[in-house]
Amino acid sequence: MDIESFRELCISRPGVTEEFPFDNNTLVFKVMGKMFALADVDHFVSINLKCDPEEAIRLREHYAGIRPGYHMNKKHWNTIEMDGSVPDAVVRELISESYRLVVNGLTRKMREELEGMK
Template structure:
């Protein structure tokens, strides 16, 4: 997966926006203003995704390219190295999981607003 495919996949989800809140290199994707994915647009050597804590540990044990979230809460975030060892299908599943975790944590009012965007 290249950066444009990654970007388009994230942006296709309901309620998603992209921004550079930290600096001009870290592209952040948010759903209803809550972050679910980010990457360095200059290098695109890795992506950070939110993950269920138990699943995060399992993925790190199973895939060498999955590591504790760099500069993130290591219990809830994984850094996935974009080194070609993880297929696009798995990456999109993990993006979906990250997005779904954030949506599930939204207040009822925001969930209802998001439903109108679908």
């Protein structure tokens, strides 16, 4: 998967915005203001995605290209290497799961607002 495909997968979801809050090369995707995905646009070698803590451990044990989130809460975030060691289909699923986890953590009012955007 390349940076353009990654971006399209993220930005196509309801309520998602993209920004560079940390520096000029760390692209952050947020749903209703809450982060669910990050990547370096200059060196697209990995992405950070939110993950259920138990699932995060299982994924790290199963895929050499998945490790605890770089510069993130290592319990709730994984870094996925974009070197092909994790199949694109799995990466797409992990992006969807990250988005879903963040949406589920939104307030009821924010989830209702998000539903209105669909």
